[in-house]
Amino acid sequence: MNFFAGLLLLMMPEENAFWTLVGIIDDYFDGYYTEEMIESQVDQLVFEELMRERFPKLASHLDYLGVQVTWLSAPWFFSIFINILPWESVLRIWDVILFEGNRVMLFRTALALIELYGPALVTTKDAGDAITLLQSLAGSTFDSSQLVLTSCMGFLCVTNAKLYELSEKYRPDVLLIVEERTKTGRQVWKDSKGLASKLYNFKHDHESLMEERKSAKDSADGDASKSEPSSSYLEELLSSLSADTEVDSVLDLQERVGRMKVELFRLLEEKRAAVLRAEELETALVELVKEDNRRELSAKIEELEQEVADLHQGLADKKEQEAAVHKVLMQLEQESLITEDARKHAEQDAAEERNAVIVLQEKYEKAMASIALMEDRVAMAESILEATMQSELGLTKVPSPPQTQLDSARRKVEGLLSFGLKWRDKSKGKSEESMEGKSNSSTQDRENPGHG
Numbered sequence: 001m002n003f004f005a006g007l008l009l010l011m012m013p014e015e016n017a018f019w020t021l022v023g024i025i026d027d028y029f030d031g032y033y034t035e036e037m038i039e040s041q042v043d044q045l046v047f048e049e050l051m052r053e054r055f056p057k058l059a060s061h062l063d064y065l066g067v068q069v070t071w072l073s074a075p076w077f078f079s080i081f082i083n084i085l086p087w088e089s090v091l092r093i094w095d096v097i098l099f100e101g102n103r104v105m106l107f108r109t110a111l112a113l114i115e116l117y118g119p120a121l122v123t124t125k126d127a128g129d130a131i132t133l134l135q136s137l138a139g140s141t142f143d144s145s146q147l148v149l150t151s152c153m154g155f156l157c158v159t160n161a162k163l164y165e166l167s168e169k170y171r172p173d174v175l176l177i178v179e180e181r182t183k184t185g186r187q188v189w190k191d192s193k194g195l196a197s198k199l200y201n202f203k204h205d206h207e208s209l210m211e212e213r214k215s216a217k218d219s220a221d222g223d224a225s226k227s228e229p230s231s232s233y234l235e236e237l238l239s240s241l242s243a244d245t246e247v248d249s250v251l252d253l254q255e256r257v258g259r260m261k262v263e264l265f266r267l268l269e270e271k272r273a274a275v276l277r278a279e280e281l282e283t284a285l286v287e288l289v290k291e292d293n294r295r296e297l298s299a300k301i302e303e304l305e306q307e308v309a310d311l312h313q314g315l316a317d318k319k320e321q322e323a324a325v326h327k328v329l330m331q332l333e334q335e336s337l338i339t340e341d342a343r344k345h346a347e348q349d350a351a352e353e354r355n356a357v358i359v360l361q362e363k364y365e366k367a368m369a370s371i372a373l374m375e376d377r378v379a380m381a382e383s384i385l386e387a388t389m390q391s392e393l394g395l396t397k398v399p400s401p402p403q404t405q406l407d408s409a410r411r412k413v414e415g416l417l418s419f420g421l422k423w424r425d426k427s428k429g430k431s432e433e434s435m436e437g438k439s440n441s442s443t444q445d446r447e448n449p450g451h452g
Helices: 002-011 014-028 038-054 056-065 069-079 087-100 104-122 127-139 144-154 160-218 223-396 402-447
Strands: none
Touching: 002 014, 014 087, 038 056, 038 069, 038 104, 038 160, 056 104, 056 127, 069 104, 069 127, 087 104, 087 144, 104 127, 104 144, 104 160, 127 223
């Protein structure tokens, strides 16, 4: 019960723990921890029937291996799963037991463990392997939610009424066995008491016999009469001792069997404790490995987070660079568009200039042709004028100085030439001014593309 007391002392003060322990033993587990342990034996038989009813294949396999169900369930029921299941599972099972106020959860949990680990037990080929495997598997039941759910929902047929009915069925047999055992124990105790009294009497009678032998040396007459009853009594005592030795041999065998049982249970308990310690060490080692793994994992996570942060920073820098490059590309594309527009405008202006030059060239050629025509006309006019003047001179016979007439004709021709040249220069100047204006406008368009 030290495990119960330890569990309760972890939860409450010392006095409360004591009275809680008294209440649990007297109310919930009455008859469990008495000298005869009647209720415990009854519950073992009840659980065995429930297990055979629910798991017949596993029960047949255990019978084949020679494993009694009591070997499996007795440690669970006596300790209420303390040091059998992990701590969290034990606390949750105790919560249900204390809340319901009966032992139904005890049977349901045991059946749930058999259901969870029954398939593994079927594969065993030895009684020791089966018991050890079930103890180790039960100690590794860390999923308390699954265990409680399987216990409460998977075995709803196990009720307090059914347990009471089965207990009433097996209790008379258990009481009969306990009564026979008690009678046998009393008979053995009486025989052993009789043997002790006989040995005590033999000791004192032997001393009196020795005294009589000493007195026989002084008086030889009374030796025969005193030695005969003493020898007859000695023979009677030896015959009784021979019968008692047979009883002693039987008692020695029973005592040896009892000692061997006690030693076997002690060895099994030590083995179970060793297995529990090994499991605790294994659990502690697993926790240490998990802790080391957690530390390594946290370090790796920090490294990965740092790398991710660096990658994010590099990605942000790259995005900024891409944005800058994109901006430069947009500017270059805009400038290329502006340049293309300026080139197109320049080509248009050059084409217009070429057309203007062609037009001016045509106009110039036409002007030169008209000048040449005018010169021809002037020459013709001069010849006509000269002929006219000669004819006039011949008709009138008015002498006129030829030099004066020639000068007047030349003046007229020069006047016509000067008029033609002025008209040509004037038309040429207008064409040059129009070309300059167009070239200036194209230059302004190139310098101010946005305004264009």
